Amino acid sequence: MTEHSNPTASTSAAQTRATARRTAPAAPAAGERKRDYLPAERQDMILSLLTRQSVATVPELAKLLNTTEITVRRDLTVLSDAGLLKRIRGGAMSVTDADSPLSPITQQPTAALSERSPSGAITVKPVPHGPELGSDQPAIGVMLPEPSFFWPGVIEHMRTIASRLGLRILTRESTYDADVREDDILEDLSSDPTVCGLIVAPNSHPECGKYTWDWISRSETPTVVIERDQPMLGSRFVDSVRTNHPYGVRKAAVHFLSHGHTRIGTAFSDTPTSTMIQEGWHEIVDSTDAIDCPFVIDGIQPYDTKGVNGIVDTILESGVTAMLVHSDYLAIAIAQTLERRGKRVPDDVSLISVDGFATPSSRPLTVLRSSDRDLAEVAIRTLLDRIQNPDAATRHVLVDPTLIDRGSVVDIRQRPAA
16 A cells, blocks of 8 residues: 655546446336437446346346336346346346356455346345444545445455444445536435534536536545545645555556566457556556557456457557456456467466456456455545545555465566477
8 A cells, every 4th residue: 555645636637537437227217217228228237237146137138227118128148248248037136146156365345235126126125233333423524436246345344444433435426427416315324413524425527527526625624535636726635545456557567577478469348447557558568668568458348249259369469468457347358359369378478467356266367456444444434534634645555466375477578489
């Protein structure tokens, strides 16, 4: 864990130069008018749902996505062809549960954190506290995106840590969509007289995020931002806690080099953190001659069959021996496509995935994984420090991700000479 303290705060060029990043939008709550989703949005929502539950049926997906069952079946076929889920009679199953149980490393205790409402939406379900934590106990307000990937684990750890300190966690769910008004959500949270501070992950869309950052700059409520960079020319900086992706990428580079890989390609999906990861990689390549990186491909989503095939074409034509890939699902899609083309991971191409929450044990990939527990703990500690020391210098804490070796990087120095 690395910590930077500065009276004016330090910012990351990676995030401030990032364009609007989009992942799965939240399902509409009961009573709200549903809109029609684009195919990419529907497919994102299906994948996100299958990280939280094992099976999804066609009728429930049609209701959730506000579309027809025929359209859902087409989406499932696209995702199944990419190797991202398993088709079953009447619906789909996550690849993990279809092939084998979760390993202890990948299993996330999120079942107690999400539930399905009558409308079909996935909502955060509060974990009950002991009787000693009544509704008048001090609380921390938390606004995070809809529960997908590692956010449910962050929330669960926050609840556990806060409970030990005699604090409650009040959660409000935001979205990755572009039309959410998070300033209204934060205003609602801060209006609770028991809330003593906020932990938030603002929307990364510039127009939507502007309302959020404007609210934060005006608010007197102590606030810690988690997993987001702050506006380059914002009028006020607040404490932040983020995954140290540049150092994580360094860990991946060292792991590749220690196994004899020097010709390494990269591929990135479009996410709120992909720019930070990319720039960390570029910094490595530009500052050393140890790595030859013939290509960096970005903006390819895992269900883009043509795009994934294009990545594999480039891999085979360039002769790279290893790939750094973000996100997990893109890594899985690339591995599946390589196998269909007669190449295997790691025998022919070694691979490290940046995310580490969706890669199933059926396809064990070496991963860089953010620590949901450490992020939760550091965010709460940083907020409490701010509450106790309101005039202290702004702090920006970076938590290094963990490299989990699952054997998808082989030592090419041990290969017999051709």
